Amino acid sequence: MGWKNSANQFGWVTRLLHWLVAAHILGLIWLGWYMVDLSYYDPNYHGSLEYHKAFGVLALFLGGLKVVWYLLNRQPAPPAPLPPWQLWAAGAVHYLLLALMVVIPASGYLISTSAGDGINLFDLFELPALFTISDDARDLSTLIHEWLAYGTLGLVALHVAAALKHQFVDRDSTLKRMLW
Secondary structure (H helix, E strand, O other): OOOOOOOOOOHHHHHHHHHHHHHHHHHHHHHHHHOOOOOOOOOOOHHHHHHHHHHHHHHHHHHHHEEEHHHOOOOOOOOOOOOOOHHHHHHHHHHHHHHHHHHHHHHHHHOOOOOOOOOEEOEEEEEOOOOOOOOOHHHHHHHHHHHHHHHHHHHHHHHHHHHHHHHHOOOOOOOOOOOO
């Protein structure tokens, strides 16, 4: 397996980015759910929020890197001929997931920096706020952030279900191509 994609196979960079981004985003969604149930005075609230922000910035970087890598690399052909509706559905889900990898962390950045404060990145440095936004824009960003996270879970479930269908029903190598 090469580092770049080929006509029939995903390269190791694509596979690594796929699984890193997937684990990272699912971890952030879990942490977000955990934080929602904490009160402001809970001892874990502020630490969880700081980790969520810092890992969110990392998610924006990894998601952006994955999108650029996707655009710069050929995408392997499906291992077996698929009906047109499945090709369309697969493409739509992949493009939506790629967009969400950037939009959700970007909305989180807007929420976190809305008052003009930067984001502390693991006590290494601070990512500055590029601009302040109004309370209404922050509230809209919060809704977008939350609802798109839920939408991401639905798309991930669909993506996983399709991969498992290909593996166990169609018995083609779709899933195997993304595993090590």
